[in-house]
Amino acid sequence: MTQRLLRTDGEATRARILQAAGTLMAQSGFAATPSKAIAALAAVDLASINYHFGGREGLLQATLAEAHRHFISEEELRALADSAQPASEKLRALLALLAKNCVNASSWHGRALARELGNPSPQLLQMLQAQVPQKARPVLRILSEVSGIPPHEPALLRCAVSTVAPLIMLTVSAIGIPGPAQAVREMPHEVIAGHMYRFALAGLQAVGQAWAQAGGKK
CATH class of the missing domain: 1.10.10.60 (Homeodomain-like)
Incomplete structure (x- = not known):
């Protein structure tokens, strides 16, 4: 005891x-x-x-x-990727959770990461090297299901960057940097998530179609 x-x-x-x-x-x-x-x-x-x-x-x-775990944990990502939901719904759920956590004004996590991203320390680089690859795998699986592009293809990696980049912008804007991203942060997270989902879904499908038409060479 x-x-x-x-x-x-x-x-x-x-x-x-x-x-x-x-x-x-x-x-x-x-x-x-x-x-x-x-x-x-x-x-x-x-x-x-x-x-x-x-x-x-x-x-x-x-x-x-x-701070990194707060946005979404590796366990959550794996569970989502392994779920029986349609691929588009997995994408919707992923972006809904990430968008909500990115614009949570009551949380210190986003602002702390934003401060570090502006002036990266060795500890930040070590953390990203340790955590990002583990979390990237289930994310790439979801994006692969949506686009039809295999996870190992460079085209899917570009899709991942295009999908995640807006979230990084929202995170960095947490410390009050003026600009469009700051204005978006003030919108309801449901609106942000819905827009990101529609934008990402259309982009993934378009890139996947172009990749297939090119015989998987783009």
Whole structure:
């Protein structure tokens, strides 16, 4: 019982530190956020950061991983790709979830990632190298089902970039960068998701048709 309580307390402390780091990082970026400020907001001492994360760099990597997981987890993506839904409905569900999380103003996750994308740290690059390939596989499977282009074809990779790029723009605009993306962020996420779905579906089908007509050589 004592070990279980200690484990639970430790998990709660770790989560509180992550929340504090993410909240402050979303405001001004991790580089400009002192560890003392994170510890104060989390109501812990600096030793707790070292204990749970092995230091400041470990905390940054964990915060970025949590921010990336927030948008959609690998488990969610695999479940969606493996589902018996029609391919178009898988695409609709994928974009609906991503759009909702991208424009969630009450969440620190998008703003924290946006700060890092503007000035990438080694920890961001490490996180992306570790997580993106794993998440890309089920996404490519869904796009392949919609377009008819095999997952290993370069044409499908271009489709993936075209599908994801608007989401990246919405994420980066989370820190208040003026422009069209900022105006779109203020729209209901259902409207954004519906537009992205129709745009992506038409594009995937058109590219898939062109790829097939060219004998799979484009």
